[in-house]
Amino acid sequence: xxxxxxxxxxxxxxxIKARKEAESLLESKTLELYQANKELLHxxxxxEKQVDFRNNQLIQNELKYNTLIDNMDIGLIEVDKEHxxxxxxxxxxxxxxxxxxxxxxxxxxxxxxxxxxxxxxxSENDQRLESLSxxxxxxxxxxxxxxxxxxxxxxxVYNTEGEVVGSIGIYFDITYTKDLQRKLEQARKDAxxxxxxxxxxxxxxxxxxxxxxxxxxxxxxxxxxAIRNQENPNCEVPIIALTASAIQADRERAFxxxxxxxxxxxxxxxxxxDLLGKYWSDTVGMTQPVVEKKPSSGHLSFxxxxxxxxxxxxxxxxxxxFDLSLSxxxxxLPALERAVDRMDRxxxxxxxxxxxxxxxxxxxxxxxxxxxxxxRASEADDGAKVTEAYGHFRKHQSTMLCxxxxxxxxxxxxxxxxx
Amino acid sequence: xxxLVFTEFLEMVEQQHGFVFTEKLIDEADLPSGGAxxxxxxxxxxxxxxxxxxxxxxxxxxxxxxxxxxxxxLFRTFERSYxxxxxxxxxxxxxxxxxxxxxHVEVKKLYPDAELPAFSSKxxxxxxxxxxxxxxxxxxxxxxxxxxQSLVFFYEKARVSMENIQADxxxxxxxxxxxxx
Numbered sequence: 001x002x003x004x005x006x007x008x009x010x011x012x013x014x015x016i017k018a019r020k021e022a023e024s025l026l027e028s029k030t031l032e033l034y035q036a037n038k039e040l041l042h043x044x045x046x047x048e049k050q051v052d053f054r055n056n057q058l059i060q061n062e063l064k065y066n067t068l069i070d071n072m073d074i075g076l077i078e079v080d081k082e083h084x085x086x087x088x089x090x091x092x093x094x095x096x097x098x099x100x101x102x103x104x105x106x107x108x109x110x111x112x113x114x115x116x117x118x119x120x121x122x123s124e125n126d127q128r129l130e131s132l133s134x135x136x137x138x139x140x141x142x143x144x145x146x147x148x149x150x151x152x153x154x155x156x157v158y159n160t161e162g163e164v165v166g167s168i169g170i171y172f173d174i175t176y177t178k179d180l181q182r183k184l185e186q187a188r189k190d191a192x193x194x195x196x197x198x199x200x201x202x203x204x205x206x207x208x209x210x211x212x213x214x215x216x217x218x219x220x221x222x223x224x225x226a227i228r229n230q231e232n233p234n235c236e237v238p239i240i241a242l243t244a245s246a247i248q249a250d251r252e253r254a255f256x257x258x259x260x261x262x263x264x265x266x267x268x269x270x271x272x273x274d275l276l277g278k279y280w281s282d283t284v285g286m287t288q289p290v291v292e293k294k295p296s297s298g299h300l301s302f303x304x305x306x307x308x309x310x311x312x313x314x315x316x317x318x319x320x321x322f323d324l325s326l327s328x329x330x331x332x333l334p335a336l337e338r339a340v341d342r343m344d345r346x347x348x349x350x351x352x353x354x355x356x357x358x359x360x361x362x363x364x365x366x367x368x369x370x371x372x373x374x375x376r377a378s379e380a381d382d383g384a385k386v387t388e389a390y391g392h393f394r395k396h397q398s399t400m401l402c403x404x405x406x407x408x409x410x411x412x413x414x415x416x417x418x419x
Numbered sequence: 420x421x422x423l424v425f426t427e428f429l430e431m432v433e434q435q436h437g438f439v440f441t442e443k444l445i446d447e448a449d450l451p452s453g454g455a456x457x458x459x460x461x462x463x464x465x466x467x468x469x470x471x472x473x474x475x476x477x478x479x480x481x482x483x484x485x486x487x488x489x490x491x492x493l494f495r496t497f498e499r500s501y502x503x504x505x506x507x508x509x510x511x512x513x514x515x516x517x518x519x520x521x522x523h524v525e526v527k528k529l530y531p532d533a534e535l536p537a538f539s540s541k542x543x544x545x546x547x548x549x550x551x552x553x554x555x556x557x558x559x560x561x562x563x564x565x566x567x568q569s570l571v572f573f574y575e576k577a578r579v580s581m582e583n584i585q586a587d588x589x590x591x592x593x594x595x596x597x598x599x600x
Contacts, residue, residue, distance in 0.1 A: 007442040017455035025459050
């Protein structure tokens with residue numbers, strides 16, 4: 001039988017043994033933990049290295065693409081959902097004539113003309129925000145006011161949640177191509193007109209043929225040459241070249257192409273009469289009934305000395321010219337307005353050039369000077385001047401039409417007897 | 420078998436029968452480990468069987484009754500030592516369901532060598548739960564004690580019935596039905 005003391009001694013020994021066992025267990029667990037920790041640290045280090053490597057790769061790639069985007073020949077901008085410009089590459093800045101500071105934060109829509117194109121951009125942008133890519137032609141306004149034709153391709157930009165946050169637009173300058181296209185179209189029309197003239201010459205005999213040389217390329221010259229060279233009843237008929245140019249070289253060229261004479265616009269009745277007399281004696285001394293005078297000093301806009309020089313006492317001729325001017329103006333002025341609206345320079349230039357004589361021959365010298373300025377400004381790509389010159393012209397346009405109409409009616413009714 | 424089961428068992432014996440009784444029990448059991456248990460160690464299950472058999476002889480109580488009482492006792496130890504496993508449950512059923520799905524998973528991470536019983540659960544109705552106990556240790560009554568004490572912990576009243584699926588007691592079905600007396 002054990003005593004209580006012996007039992008206590010046993011308990012103590014057992015507890016000591018248990019403690020030692022627990023300690024060794026804990027030690028091996030600690031070692032395990034230490035090893036596991038070391039492995040984790042190693043793993044962590046490897047991961048950090050990998051992340052660094054990937055980050056560097058990303059930075060390198062971004063640098064590479066940024067350089068690429070900046071140096072490519074195509075304009076590129078990034079806009080947010082409110083159309084604010086976030087990014088623009090070098091080519092875009094060059095294309096539009098702005099500095100980066102001026103462009104960043106600007107509403108991209110202000111770069112577009114405020115007309116149907118502007119509305120188109122909005123709808124295209126909305127479409128892009130609905131995640132569709134698209135390509136279309138569009139007009140932009142350069143900082144100096146001139147219009148630029150671009151081929152525009154837009155793509156939506158997404159955030160990490162896959163939501164559309166804006167768009168990237170790529171702009172390819174096609175102004176040159178567009179110009180070329182328009183010139184080709186004009187050349188085709190001119191060629192058709194010239195061909196029509198040549199065809200008519202094959203059907204009908206004319207006394208005198210007036211050939212307008214103010215057609216681009218060589219159609220006036222070629223038409224003359226065709227009339228001379230092809231078998232037709234007008235082979236020997238006098239051809240008189242009409243042009244706005246008074247250059248000797250043009251004159252000589254006209255003769256080389258088989259034309260007989262040369263008239264520089266604007267043409268006075270005297271010049272015409274002289275010339276007709278030279279080729280058709282019956283016209284010389286043709287007289288017109290003279291109408292009684294009516295004071296027209298109230299019409300402040302008419303340049304009377306010019307009208308007198310042009311028409312003298314020939315009111316019938318004047319009326320004819322006034323009616324012609326009126327129909328030309330009514331036809332061309334709406335087209336001019338549309339062209340100015342969309343800054344279509346070549347069309348502005350062509351229309352201004354065409355109606356300039358019509359305005360001048362009804363005695364509005366100042367207005368015709370504005371058209372001359374408009375023509376020059378559109379040729380020089382100067383948007384601000386185009387707007388200014390057109391503004392001056394536009395202000396008096398309707399007054400002019402009224403006056404011309406009134407003048408023509410007055411001649412018809414006999415109210416005006418002389419100029 | 421985890422050392423904690425041994426140390427807590429001897430603790431309970433000593434609380435109920437005193438120091439001399441416990442020392443004699445250990446001495447007479449003639450255990451290979453000498454009874455020098457530490458809660459973090461792992462020991463042969465046969466030692467527990469020996470201790471239980473001897474205690475049964477000395478107290479004249481059947482082994483299942485001893486195991487069930489030990490279940491009650493050990494659950495209270497769990498309450499003190501591992502409250503985090505009880506905090507996440509808001510009812511006894513939720514806790515019992517979480518043994519297999521969550522608690523034993525975590526214990527396994529801490530002690531990869533632990534051999535734990537399986538406790539698959541099935542909700543029979545809003546007020547009754549079926550638990551299938553599967554263990555080669557065949558300690559169904561011990562599980563019963565733990566289940567009963569968990570009901571006490573959550574202030575819930577329920578009848579726990581136990582039925583052997585395998586005759587040897589290695590697979591046992593518990594049906595826990597809430598009572599509202």
